[in-house]
Amino acid sequence: MPRFCPTLTTSSAPQRKSAPHLRAWKLACMLGGLSWIVLIANTAHANLLTDPSFKDESQLPDDNAPPAVKAQYRMMEDVLRVRQFFDTTIPGTLKKYKLVFSFSPRAQDLTKKEYFRLPIQLRYGLRDRWELTGGISPFSPNPFNQGPEHRWGLAEVKLGVRYDWGHWGKVFSKVTVGLEGRTPLGKPPIALSDYYAHVTPSISTARPLPWKYTTLFTSLIYDRSLEAPKREHAPKEIMPRNTVLVIPSVLYKPGEFGASLEYSFRHFEDHLADTRLGHQVKAGPLWDVPLWRTQSWGLPGKWQVEVFGRVTFEEGRETDTGVSVRVRWRTTVREVFSKKSYERKPRS
Numbered sequence: 001m002p003r004f005c006p007t008l009t010t011s012s013a014p015q016r017k018s019a020p021h022l023r024a025w026k027l028a029c030m031l032g033g034l035s036w037i038v039l040i041a042n043t044a045h046a047n048l049l050t051d052p053s054f055k056d057e058s059q060l061p062d063d064n065a066p067p068a069v070k071a072q073y074r075m076m077e078d079v080l081r082v083r084q085f086f087d088t089t090i091p092g093t094l095k096k097y098k099l100v101f102s103f104s105p106r107a108q109d110l111t112k113k114e115y116f117r118l119p120i121q122l123r124y125g126l127r128d129r130w131e132l133t134g135g136i137s138p139f140s141p142n143p144f145n146q147g148p149e150h151r152w153g154l155a156e157v158k159l160g161v162r163y164d165w166g167h168w169g170k171v172f173s174k175v176t177v178g179l180e181g182r183t184p185l186g187k188p189p190i191a192l193s194d195y196y197a198h199v200t201p202s203i204s205t206a207r208p209l210p211w212k213y214t215t216l217f218t219s220l221i222y223d224r225s226l227e228a229p230k231r232e233h234a235p236k237e238i239m240p241r242n243t244v245l246v247i248p249s250v251l252y253k254p255g256e257f258g259a260s261l262e263y264s265f266r267h268f269e270d271h272l273a274d275t276r277l278g279h280q281v282k283a284g285p286l287w288d289v290p291l292w293r294t295q296s297w298g299l300p301g302k303w304q305v306e307v308f309g310r311v312t313f314e315e316g317r318e319t320d321t322g323v324s325v326r327v328r329w330r331t332t333v334r335e336v337f338s339k340k341s342y343e344r345k346p347r348s
Contacts, residue, residue, distance in 0.1 A: 082253075082286075082288050082304060083330075084328070085249075085251065085260055085286055085304075085306060086249065086260060086262045086282045086306065086308060087219075087247055087262065087264060087282070088204075088217050088219060088247060088249045088251075088260075088262055089176075089202075089204050089219060090204070090206065090217060091164070091174040091175060091176035091204040091205055091206050091217075092164055092174060092176060092206075093125060093129060093130065093131035093162055093163070093164040093176065094123055094124065094125035094131050095125050095128065096125045096126075096127055096128050097124075097125055098124070098125040098332075099122065099123070099124050099125070099332060099333055100122070100123045100124075100330055100331070100332060101120070101121075101122055101330070101331055101332065101333055101336065102120070102121045102122075102123070102328060102329065102330045102331075103118070103119075103120055103121075103328075103329045103330075104119055104121075104326060104327065104328040104329070105117065105118050105119075105327060106118075106119075106326070107324070107325045107326065107327060108322070108324040108325065108326075109142060110142060110143075110144055110145075111144070112145075113142055113145065113149070113191075114141070114142050114145045114146065114147035114148070114149040114150040114189075115139040115140065115141060115142055115149050115150065115151065115153075115189060115192075116139060116140050116141070116142045116143075117137060117138075117139045117155070117192070118137075118138050118139060118140060119135060119136075119137045119138075120135055120136055120137075120138070121133065121134070121135035122134050122135065126161075128164075129163055129164040129165075129166075130161065130162070130163055130164075131161070131162045131163075131164075132159075132160070132161055133158075133159070133160040133161070133162065133178075133180070134157075134158065134159045134160070135157070135158050136154065136156075136157050136158075136185075137154065137155040137156050137157075137158075137192070138152075138153070138154050138155070139152070139153055139154075139155055139188065139189075139192065140152055149189045153185075153186050153187070153188050154185040154186050154188065155184065155185065155188040155189075155192040155193050156182050156183060156184045156185055156188070156192070156193055157182065157183060157185055158180055158181065158182035158183075159180070159181055159182075160178055160179060160180030160181065160200075161178065161179055161180075162176055162177070162178035163176065163177050163178070164176050165177060168205070171205075171207070172205040172206060172207050172218075173206055173207055173208060174205065174206040175203065175204070175205050175206075176203070176204050176205075177201075177202070177203050178201070178202045178203075178204070179199070179200070179201050179202075180199075180200045180201075180202070181197065181198065181199050181200070182197065182198050182200075183197040183198075183228050183229070183231075184196075184197070184228060184231065190238065194225070194234065194238055194240070195228065195231065195232075195233070195234030195235075195238055196225040196226060196227065196228055196234065196240045197225075197226045197227070197228040197229070198223055198224065198225055198226070199223075199224045199226060200221060200222065200223045200224070201221075201222055202219060202220065202221045202222070203219070203220045203221075204217065204218070204219045204220075205217065205218045205219075209250070211252075212254070213252055213253055213254040213258075214250060214251070214252045215250070215251050215253075216248065216249075216250055217248070217249045217250075217251060218246070218247065218248045218249075219245070219246075219247040219249075220245070220246055220247075221243075221244070221245040221247070222242070222243070222244050222245075223242065223243040223244075223245070224242050225240035225241060225242055225271075226240075239270050239271055240270070240271050241268050241269060241270040241271065242268075242269045243266060243267065243268055243269075244266070244267040245264060245265065245266050245267075246264075246265045247262065247263070247264045247265075248262075248263055249261065249262035249263070250262075253286075253288070256287065256288050256289065256290050257285065257286070257287055257288075258285065258286050258287075258288065259283075259284065259285045259286070260282075260283070260284065260286060260308075261281075261282075261283045262281070262282040262283070263279070263280070263281055264278075264279065264280040264281075264282075265277075265278075265279060266278035266279065266280070266314070268314075274316075276314065276315035276316055277314075277315055278312070278313060278314035278315065279312070279313045279314075280310065280311065280312045280313070281310070281311045282308045282309070282310050283308060283309055284306065284307045284308030284309055285306075285307055286304065286305065286306045286307075287304065287305040287306075288302075288304055289302070289303040289304065289305065292345075295344070295345040296344060296345060296346060297344065298343060298344040300331050300335045300336065300338075301329055301330055301331025301332075301335055301336075302329070302330045302331065303327065303328070303329055304327070304328040304329075304330070305325070305326075305327055305328075306324075306325070306326040306327075306328070307323070307324075307325050307326075308323070308324055308326075309321075309322070309323050310322050310323070310324060
């Protein structure tokens with residue numbers, strides 16, 4: 001899920017609420033955006049029942065590999081395939097009793113922050129269409145920057161559930177609904193935690209587009225702030241806010257290399273403060289590193305590298321731009337504790 005900085009106020013006086021006609025206009029913009037997404041989706045003529053399981057032949061060992069070896073690679077690639085890029089979560093759930101561990105350190109912290117985030121997530125296939133998710137977000141001192149937040153700690157813990165709805169009529173080939181809760185731990189930097197617990201229902205969809213290897217993904221997310229249980233109250237300058245997000249994105253992935261364009265529409269509503277809109281655009285390439293390649297380097301699991309430029313607009317704030325690098329590592333618990341996973345293996 002995308003994260004946002006907490007709202008800080010410089011005055012104890014309540015800020016003016018949006019006028020009713022302005023709120024209606026913002027709501028109309030949101031509904032118009034959703035209609036636009038559905039309209040684009042309906043222009044696609046691909047097979048709606050396309051099986052999202054592994055099909056990328058570039059991820060296999062060479063043609064001379066025994067059939068049993070290829071079958072093993074296909075099975076592992078299907079379990080560890082790309083499930084998220086940028087702020088987009090691809091619909092679908094793990095197969096029954098499958099357990100996947102993922103690790104995605106925030107490389108951009110090394111240049112801008114005094115700490116280094118190391119989020120960890122577990123996904124478990126509870127049933128064929130049901131999936132449990134959990135995660136924790138530790139952070140460590142940044143070896144390149146110093147300051148008051150140069151320390152170890154835990155930012156938050158989260159727990160969620162997702163259900164694979166399957167296809168939805170003639171509009172989307174895949175629909176997944178989810179509910180996630182998260183709460184802060186300890187006393188992390190304010191930029192990592194806003195002192196509040198969050199409940200986040202979401203819907204993610206997929207639709208193949210007419211262009212080969214291209215898919216439209218759409219996420220609708222509502223993030224609700226609540227008082228965190230058994231925690232001290234947030235400072236007065238930190239205000240809770242509720243957020244509605246609509247995130248359409250297009251992924252082009254003909255093989256191990258791909259590219260994506262993502263747009264995020266955001267509607268913020270602060271308690272005792274005005275509502276406002278935000279927009280963010282991300283674009284860049286990604287590398288879905290094949291298993292045979294990482295195994296030849298002696299690295300277990302599945303690796304994914306994303307490089308993207310980012311432009312963020314939010315009413316009342318300066319435009320924010322930047323370039324980020326994100327590395328995701330997905331593996332099974334069995335691989336982590338197996339010595340063979342760290343041995344270098346030739347492609348065939």
